[in-house]
Amino acid sequence: MRVKPLFCIIVIVSSIVVFYYFTIRKDIQKQYATSTKINIQDNLNFNTKQPPVKITPTDWVSLKTKINYSNQDRVIRTLNDKIINSKKFNSFLYNFLDKSISAKEIILSQGESFSIDFNSTLFLSTLYYTKYVSEDHYLITKGKEKKNAIILQIAIQKALTKFYENSEGSILAIHEVNDIFNKIRLFENKSTELKNRILNLKGSGYNLDQISTNSEITILEQELKQLISTLEKISKSEKEDSFEKSLEIPYLKNFGKIQDYNQLLKQINELISGKKSTPISEEIKKNKSKLSLLLKEEYDKCIRNLNEQILESKNKISSLRNKQLTLANQKTDINNNTSDTRLLEKVSLSLNKLKTEYYDNLTFWNNNKIHISFDSTKFEKLEN
Numbered sequence: 001m002r003v004k005p006l007f008c009i010i011v012i013v014s015s016i017v018v019f020y021y022f023t024i025r026k027d028i029q030k031q032y033a034t035s036t037k038i039n040i041q042d043n044l045n046f047n048t049k050q051p052p053v054k055i056t057p058t059d060w061v062s063l064k065t066k067i068n069y070s071n072q073d074r075v076i077r078t079l080n081d082k083i084i085n086s087k088k089f090n091s092f093l094y095n096f097l098d099k100s101i102s103a104k105e106i107i108l109s110q111g112e113s114f115s116i117d118f119n120s121t122l123f124l125s126t127l128y129y130t131k132y133v134s135e136d137h138y139l140i141t142k143g144k145e146k147k148n149a150i151i152l153q154i155a156i157q158k159a160l161t162k163f164y165e166n167s168e169g170s171i172l173a174i175h176e177v178n179d180i181f182n183k184i185r186l187f188e189n190k191s192t193e194l195k196n197r198i199l200n201l202k203g204s205g206y207n208l209d210q211i212s213t214n215s216e217i218t219i220l221e222q223e224l225k226q227l228i229s230t231l232e233k234i235s236k237s238e239k240e241d242s243f244e245k246s247l248e249i250p251y252l253k254n255f256g257k258i259q260d261y262n263q264l265l266k267q268i269n270e271l272i273s274g275k276k277s278t279p280i281s282e283e284i285k286k287n288k289s290k291l292s293l294l295l296k297e298e299y300d301k302c303i304r305n306l307n308e309q310i311l312e313s314k315n316k317i318s319s320l321r322n323k324q325l326t327l328a329n330q331k332t333d334i335n336n337n338t339s340d341t342r343l344l345e346k347v348s349l350s351l352n353k354l355k356t357e358y359y360d361n362l363t364f365w366n367n368n369k370i371h372i373s374f375d376s377t378k379f380e381k382l383e384n
Contacts, residue, residue, distance in 0.1 A: 059144075060142055060143065060144055061142070061143060061144075061145070061146055061149055062140050062141065062142050062143075062149060063140070063141045063142075063143075063146075063149040063150060063152075063153050064138050064139075064140060065138060065139040065140075065141065065153055065157075065374050065375065066136060066137070066138055066139075066374070066375040067080065067130075067137040067138065067139055067372065067373075067374060067375075068372070068373045068374070068375055069137070069371055069372060070371040070373075071368065071371050073368065075364065076364075076365070076368040076369075076371070076372070077137050079171065079174065079361075079364075079365055080137075080369075080372060081130050081137065082173075082174045082175070082176075083163075083170055083171070083173045083174060084128075084130050084139065084156075084160065085129065085130060086173035086174060086175070087125075087173075088172070088173035089159075089160075089163055089170075089173050090121060090124060090125045091121060092159060092163055093124065093155070093156060093159045094120065094121045094124055096155070096158070096159040096162065097155055097159075100155075103151050103155060106147075106148055106151055107124070107127065107143075107148060107151060107152050107155070108120050108123065108124065110123075110127075110143065110144050110148060111123035126142075127141060127142045127143070127152055128140060128141045128142065128152060128156060139153070139156065139374070141153040141156065157374050164369050164372070165236060167232050167235075167362060167365055167366040167369065168362060170365070170369075171361060171362055171365045177358070177361055180354055180357060180358045180361075181358060183354055184351065184354050184355055184358060187347050187350055187351040187354065188351065190347050191344065191347050191348060191351060194340050194343060194344040194347065195324075195344065197340055198340050198341065198344065210324065213320055213323055213324050214324065216320055217317055217320045217321065217324070220313055220316055220317050220320070221317060223313055224310065224313040224314065224317065227306060227309055227310045227313060228310060228359075228362070228363070228366070230249070230251045230306065231303075231306055231307070231310065231363070231366055231367070232366055233249055234246060234249055234251070234252065234303070234306075235366055235367065235369070235370050236370075237249060238370050239370045244262070247259075247262050247299075251302070251306065252299065252302055255298070255301075255302040255305070256298050256301065256302065257294075257298055258295065258298050258299065258302065261291055261294055261295040261298060262295060264291055265288065265291055265292065265295065268284055268287070268288045268291070269288075271284060272284055272285065272288075303367075307363065307367070310359075310363060314355070314356065314359055318352045318355075318356075321348055321351075321352065322348070325341075325344060325345060325348055
């Protein structure tokens with residue numbers, strides 16, 4: 001059988017191709033493996049060379065504001081410190097910021113939930129605090145930027161000035177003082193309840209002497225309220241108005257020789273106003289200085305007298321309350337009222353002590369709050 005030439009050629013070529021393929025197969029695999037390894041390694045090296053993303057927290061700054069006390073009394077510093085850090089003042093400050101909506105947004109937008117009142121009030125309380133450095137008292141305000149701390153610092157100073165105007169309202173921001181005030185109301189209610197119970201049981205024992213005593217107590221309490229109000233007006237005028245203007249307050253104007261001294265000073269000012277210096281005018285100026293000193297002494301005497309009147313009124317009220325109790329005891333049926341009477345005695349004693357403590361604190365705060373001032377110092381970067 002004859003083999004075709006074409007078929008022979010195809011078999012020979014196929015054999016050569018198969019032989020060549022198996023000869024270089026291993027070299028192709030090695031080359032491919034090396035190439036793939038290089039590409040993967042290059043990609044890994046490229047990724048590791050990228051710098052990591054570093055997120056740095058915002059640098060908060062703080063503004064130190066020194067709180068000055070002209071009389072350097074530690075008690076007034078303690079009272080003021082508690083008022084500034086109180087929840088009542090923080091709520092007052094939050095509402096006070098409504099006077100400038102833009103300032104309020106700048107301050108509160110530093111938090112995450114400034115649109116919610118509760119969260120905003122809480123966040124606001126974290127942006128300021130007080131601290132002592134040696135004998136110095138500081139108010140610290142914080143902000144993500146200097147301007148934020150400045151805006152808050154200005155707002156707090158203005159808010160405190162307004163908050164201080166109501167002496168009783170501001171001192172009641174102090175938890176301990178507020179507790180005393182609440183106890184006074186509680187004991188007054190209990191005292192009224194016991195007195196009514198005793199008076200109802202004793203029947204005809206309610207005589208003219210008791211009516212007179214009760215009326216006198218009511219009158220004295222009204223007078224005491226007016227005296228405290230007058231003292232508050234004088235304190236406010238000392239801080240906001242001129243000395244001459246404060247002398248127009250009726251209580252001051254009508255006290256002792258204040259009006260006479262003030263009129264003489266006005267006449268002297270008219271005499272020497274715009275005139276050249278002469279021996280006579282120099283003598284008049286000396287007399288003016290002496291007269292000014294006398295006026296200031298009379299003024300201080302008036303303030304002392306006012307404080308003494310307040311204390312005297314409180315003592316009179318306390319004494320009349322004891323008299324009221326004695327009169328009630330005289331006509332009380334022993335079998336029915338012994339326990340109520342004894343309890344009323346204890347309640348009255350506790351009530352008088354609480355009122356004395358409360359009004360002493362109120363009077364002290366009212367007389368000394370005008371000596372508080374603020375002095376902004378420097379910025380400091382807060383540690384994160």
